[in-house]
Amino acid sequence: MAQFDPTHHPHRRFNPLTNEYILVSPQRSKRPWLGQVEPSQPTDLLQFDPKCYLCPGNFRAGGEKTEKYEHTYTFENDYAAILPPPVPAPPPVSHPLLTIQPVSGGCDVLIFHPRHDLTIPRLTLEDISRIIEEWIRIYRKRGAEEGIKHVQIFENKGSIMGCSNPHPHGQVWSMSSIPTLPSVEIASLIRYSQTEQPPSDAPKGPDDHPCLLCEYAFTEAKLGERVVVKNQHWVALVPWWATWPFEILLLPYHRHIPSIFHLTPEENLSFASIISKITIRYDNLFLCSFAYSMGIHQRPVPLASPEDTDEHDVCHLHLHFDPPLLRSASVKKFIAGIELMAEVQRDLTPEQAAERLRACSETHYLDKGSEHRGIH
Amino acid sequence: MAQFDPTHHPHRRFNPLTNEYILVSPQRSKRPWLGQVEPSQPTDLLQFDPKCYLCPGNFRAGGEKTEKYEHTYTFENDYAAILPPPVPAPPPVSHPLLTIQPVSGGCDVLIFHPRHDLTIPRLTLEDISRIIEEWIRIYRKRGAEEGIKHVQIFENKGSIMGCSNPHPHGQVWSMSSIPTLPSVEIASLIRYSQTEQPPSDAPKGPDDHPCLLCEYAFTEAKLGERVVVKNQHWVALVPWWATWPFEILLLPYHRHIPSIFHLTPEENLSFASIISKITIRYDNLFLCSFAYSMGIHQRPVPLASPEDTDEHDVCHLHLHFDPPLLRSASVKKFIAGIELMAEVQRDLTPEQAAERLRACSETHYLDKGSEHRGIH
Ligand SMILES: [Zn+2]
Ligand SMILES: [Zn+2]
Numbered sequence: 167m168a169q170f171d172p173t174h175h176p177h178r179r180f181n182p183l184t185n186e187y188i189l190v191s192p193q194r195s196k197r198p199w200l201g202q203v204e205p206s207q208p209t210d211l212l213q214f215d216p217k218c219y220l221c222p223g224n225f226r227a228g229g230e231k232t233e234k235y236e237h238t239y240t241f242e243n244d245y246a247a248i249l250p251p252p253v254p255a256p257p258p259v260s261h262p263l264l265t266i267q268p269v270s271g272g273c274d275v276l277i278f279h280p281r282h283d284l285t286i287p288r289l290t291l292e293d294i295s296r297i298i299e300e301w302i303r304i305y306r307k308r309g310a311e312e313g314i315k316h317v318q319i320f321e322n323k324g325s326i327m328g329c330s331n332p333h334p335h336g337q338v339w340s341m342s343s344i345p346t347l348p349s350v351e352i353a354s355l356i357r358y359s360q361t362e363q364p365p366s367d368a369p370k371g372p373d374d375h376p377c378l379l380c381e382y383a384f385t386e387a388k389l390g391e392r393v394v395v396k397n398q399h400w401v402a403l404v405p406w407w408a409t410w411p412f413e414i415l416l417l418p419y420h421r422h423i424p425s426i427f428h429l430t431p432e433e434n435l436s437f438a439s440i441i442s443k444i445t446i447r448y449d450n451l452f453l454c455s456f457a458y459s460m461g462i463h464q465r466p467v468p469l470a471s472p473e474d475t476d477e478h479d480v481c482h483l484h485l486h487f488d489p490p491l492l493r494s495a496s497v498k499k500f501i502a503g504i505e506l507m508a509e510v511q512r513d514l515t516p517e518q519a520a521e522r523l524r525a526c527s528e529t530h531y532l533d534k535g536s537e538h539r540g541i542h
Numbered sequence: 543m544a545q546f547d548p549t550h551h552p553h554r555r556f557n558p559l560t561n562e563y564i565l566v567s568p569q570r571s572k573r574p575w576l577g578q579v580e581p582s583q584p585t586d587l588l589q590f591d592p593k594c595y596l597c598p599g600n601f602r603a604g605g606e607k608t609e610k611y612e613h614t615y616t617f618e619n620d621y622a623a624i625l626p627p628p629v630p631a632p633p634p635v636s637h638p639l640l641t642i643q644p645v646s647g648g649c650d651v652l653i654f655h656p657r658h659d660l661t662i663p664r665l666t667l668e669d670i671s672r673i674i675e676e677w678i679r680i681y682r683k684r685g686a687e688e689g690i691k692h693v694q695i696f697e698n699k700g701s702i703m704g705c706s707n708p709h710p711h712g713q714v715w716s717m718s719s720i721p722t723l724p725s726v727e728i729a730s731l732i733r734y735s736q737t738e739q740p741p742s743d744a745p746k747g748p749d750d751h752p753c754l755l756c757e758y759a760f761t762e763a764k765l766g767e768r769v770v771v772k773n774q775h776w777v778a779l780v781p782w783w784a785t786w787p788f789e790i791l792l793l794p795y796h797r798h799i800p801s802i803f804h805l806t807p808e809e810n811l812s813f814a815s816i817i818s819k820i821t822i823r824y825d826n827l828f829l830c831s832f833a834y835s836m837g838i839h840q841r842p843v844p845l846a847s848p849e850d851t852d853e854h855d856v857c858h859l860h861l862h863f864d865p866p867l868l869r870s871a872s873v874k875k876f877i878a879g880i881e882l883m884a885e886v887q888r889d890l891t892p893e894q895a896a897e898r899l900r901a902c903s904e905t906h907y908l909d910k911g912s913e914h915r916g917i918h
Contacts, residue, residue, distance in 0.1 A: 170630040172642075176623065177632055178719065180641035186722040189645065191623035247552065247567035247880075247887055254546040256553055260765075262740065263758050264782050265556035266548075269565065318884045328876025337879065343554065345884035346562040364638065382639050389636075406640050461883025488882050500704025501877060503713065504623075506864050507837025508694045508721035511623055 172515055181407035182358070182378060183351045188407050189504075189511040192518070211283035211332055220333035222280045232277075237293070238300045239277040240338075246273035248341060251313060267343065271314055274338040276300055285323065285334045285455055287445035287530055294438040301338075301462065302426050308340035309467030316344045316466050324457025326490055326498060336460075344466050351463060354378060355480045371422045372479040379482035383419035392516050394447065394523040399433045400440045404520040409510045410488045411499055412451065412519050414444055417484035424481045425464035444487065447526040454495035459488045548891055557783035558734070558754060559727045564783050565880075565887040568894070587659035587708055596709035598656045608653075613669070614676045615653040616714075622649035624717060627689060643719065647690055650714040652676055661699065661710045661831055663821035663906055670814040677714075677838065678802050684716035685843030692720045692842050700833025702866055702874060712836075720842050727839060730754060731856045747798045748855040755858035759795035768892050770823065770899040775809045776816045780896040785886045786864045787875055788827065788895050790820055793860035800857045801840035820863065823902040830871035835864045 170177075178187045219226040222234045228244035251270040259265055278297050279289055286294060301319050308317045321336035322329040344352065358378035359371050368384035371377030386392055387401045394402045394414060402416045423429065429437065448456035465481035490498040492514075504511050546553075554563045595602040598610045604620035627646040635641055654673050655665060662670060677695050684693045697712035698705040720728065734754035735747050744760035747753030762768055763777045770778045770790060781791045799805065805813065824832035841857035866874040868890075880887050 168630055170632045172632070175630055175632075176625055176645050178643040178645050180643070182639055182641070187643070187719070189623065189721070193625070194621055194623055245570055247565065247570055247889075249552055249569070254544055254551055256546045256548070256551075261761050263558055263754070263761060265558070267554040267556070267563070269552050269554050316884075318880065320879050320883045322879040327878040329878075339880060339884065341884075343563070345565070346886070347882075347884055378639070385637050385639065459878045459882045461879070463883070486883060488878075502703040502705075502835045502864075503696050503698040503837070504694065504715060506723075506835045507696045507839070507862060508692075508715065508717075508723055510722070513623075 173518065178509075179407045181405075182382075183354050183407075184347070185350070185354065186407075187509055188409060189509055190515060191511060191513055192515050194513040213281055213283050215282045215333070218282055218331065218333050220275075220277050220331055220335055221282050235277065235280060237279070237296045239280075240274050240300060240304060243273035243275050243337070248273055248339060251342075270342045271340040272308065272311075274304055274308070274340075276304065276336045276338060278334040278336065282333050285445070285449075286321075286441065287449045287456075288532070289442070291435075291438045291442060294441055295434065297336075298426065298434060298438055298441075302429075304338050305426060305464075305467075306469070308338065309469060311340065313342045314340045314467055316341050316348060318345065318348070318461065320459065320461040322459050324455065327457045327459050329457075348463055348466070352466070352478070352481060355482065356477060359480045369419075369421050371482070372475055375480070377422050377480065377482055379417055379484060380419070380422050383417050383482075387419045392520045394520055395440060395443045395528075397436045397440055399436045402440055402444050404516040404523070406516060408516045408519065409501075409512065410490065411492045411512065411514050412448070412489050412523060413516075414487040414489075414523075415484060416440065416444065416487065417482065423483045424479050425469070425483055426462065427469060428483070443528050446528055446530045447523050448487075448489065450526040450531050451523065452491060452495040453531050454491075456489055457491060459486075461486050461488075549894060554885075555783045557781075558758075559730050559783075560723070561726070561730065562783075563885055564785060565885055566891055567887060567889055568891050570889040589657055589659050591658045591709070594658055594707065594709050596651075596653050596707055596711055597658050611653065611656060613655070613672045615656075616650050616676060616680060619649035619651050619713070624649055624715060627718075646718045647716040648684065648687075650680055650684070650716075652680065652712045652714060654710040654712065658709045661821070661825075662697075662817065663825045663832075664908070665818070667811075667814045667818060670817055671810065673712075674802065674810060674814055674817075678805075680714050681802060681840075681843075682845070684714065685845060687716065689718045690716045690843055692717050692724060694721065694724070694837065696835065696837040698835050700831065703833045703835050705833075724839055724842070728842070728854070728857060731858065732853060735856045745795075745797050747858070748851055751856070753798050753856065753858055755793055755860060756795070756798050759793050759858075763795045768896045770896055771816060771819045771904075773812045773816055775812045778816055778820050780892040780899070782892060784892045784895065785877075785888065786866065787868045787888065787890050788824070788865050788899060789892075790863040790899075791860060792816065792820065792863065793858065799859045800855050801845070801859055802838065803845060804859070819904050822904055822906045823899050824863075824865065826902040826907050827899065828867060828871040829907050830867075832865055833867060835862075837862050837864075 173192045176191045178189055180187055214221050225231050226244055248271040250272055253270045255268045256266040305317050308314055318339045355378050359375040363376040369380040383401050386403045392403045399418050399420050401419045402414050405415045462485050464483045465478045470476045492499040549568045552567045554565055556563055590597050601607050602620055624647040626648055629646045631644045632642040681693050684690055694715045731754050735751040739752040745756040759777050762779045768779045775794050775796055777795045778790050778792045838861050840859045841854045846852045868875040
């Protein structure tokens, strides 16, 4: 029998954050594809769109005015999914299988830049740093509000991710409960920190306990085959257990960092730089504005005071980039059938995906020949 | 403060099968929607398409011929995601966080009917019964193969679910491991059966232990507000914890049934009938061929011999219908942003969805005025 070849033989990989297996079928990359082609993203956006409710000075559907902002701009979503307290509590359940829980909090919209046509990969490092500063400000402000336990910062980029407005913006949902996925991840981080682990040179978590993500980031940074780009503090990699074809996990690998609030000024700068490099590579992969969902996972709130510690200090700051595109600007991966009923399945291996992303330029394809070439 | 109103106040519901919470934001149904509109499904399909590799007598991309079948037709996928044994085993892992597992098995394609243009809701009960018989045959055949532990029967309907050919067909993936989602559900069923539960008139599982799904189906059938349709043996309902706007859980509620192999002839007939009624209501909801992913969850294989029992007898046969459409034939729900990073969020409540599906006719909109009216 042939020797095992991960680019040829089907296998399963385990995701220790979610405790899920992923089915990898690399031999399938050759099958013909007859399915749906996505409408491509508009590439000729205006710099200012008088009909866009996120452009400076325009009115939103609810009648509110978006101010004439110069850099970032944050406002409470006019159609929030979560409302501020007090919210009436549901009555006691009529059956133990019909469990219901109250929820409160708030939904913020964060506009990244006044320019309607400039997504993150087109922004300067200074502009990206301003977005990071705004993330930190909202995380602290919402995290200090009564009853808030989790602040979910995320970005939906591109209409094929359901994003309803091309003006570059992200969202922040603050909730009175830790949502399903972060809470599964936190349980995994706590379990790992309390279980004996093999000796390692990786950084450690609180009280010198092992940290799953310190260990994983350190290992991947050393191995290199799934790394897309790294700098002094951060590593961006296609995780061993990636669901999406070109999924990226971005995290600090040189020390245990629970949240964006804990970043030093240098870590902050190199954070902006690596976000720029990842998103430019994404756009260059299929020469399009590359759609993704991005989310920041970090410690729940409220933050412990500097001298205090609590069990949530085991959280290790990381960003998930989940992009749907599979093989061109218009062919995406579907999460359907086998994924919804059994387990996630992928064709391209994470190592192949990382290699393709490494091969992409760090100069944006729309900036070719400009003064920006090669200086990111 | 106002009294709690589930059609107005945000809340979270718990899914006891997956241990996940779902965020329900019914007040959001009013927000304007500016996003992507899906290309609609073709409605003028040929009865026989000479270019379709699933039509009787045509050749497939790999050069194999699809026989001139008269009812259903099953063949092994020419581009299978899982291959038969022997498959070379991966080498020992280089790090405990890089877990890899061998996998083997097979992928079958099951064509439902020779007619290129007839989806399940357009088929007669006799035709649907033939599909069920074929499901049972494949489940038993694959389930008896060396090393197979799980047989996943599913259907991807519609190009917005990634289905690459409109000719009505389903798939069966047989695997040497129990995949992630069924294995999480089985763990929940085992846990429930071993924990003391409140007294109940619902049917019981093996050894008179409580069964989560016997209890849940019985309770919902009695309450009625999330029921779409029920008959003597089966209930179709929008689950308390539904992810998709018009998600349906279909299951037997009058006795504990581990798999489709355990159905009596009467249960089989009423199974065909309720599948017909659900899928016709789906098509009638937005007057289109309604896309969904459907999957059958049942006990792992091999089947215990009739006199034997094993821990997998706690499995209770059920079908998930996960349809993406949200508010018309061309506006779908996205699983992105908050869903990928935090937890599933929905606007329409499950009770509202069930009410809308109950209001749909059981005569297919394309059959109006025909002899079939009202006799399903
Ligand atoms: Zn995470
Ligand atoms: Zn299930």
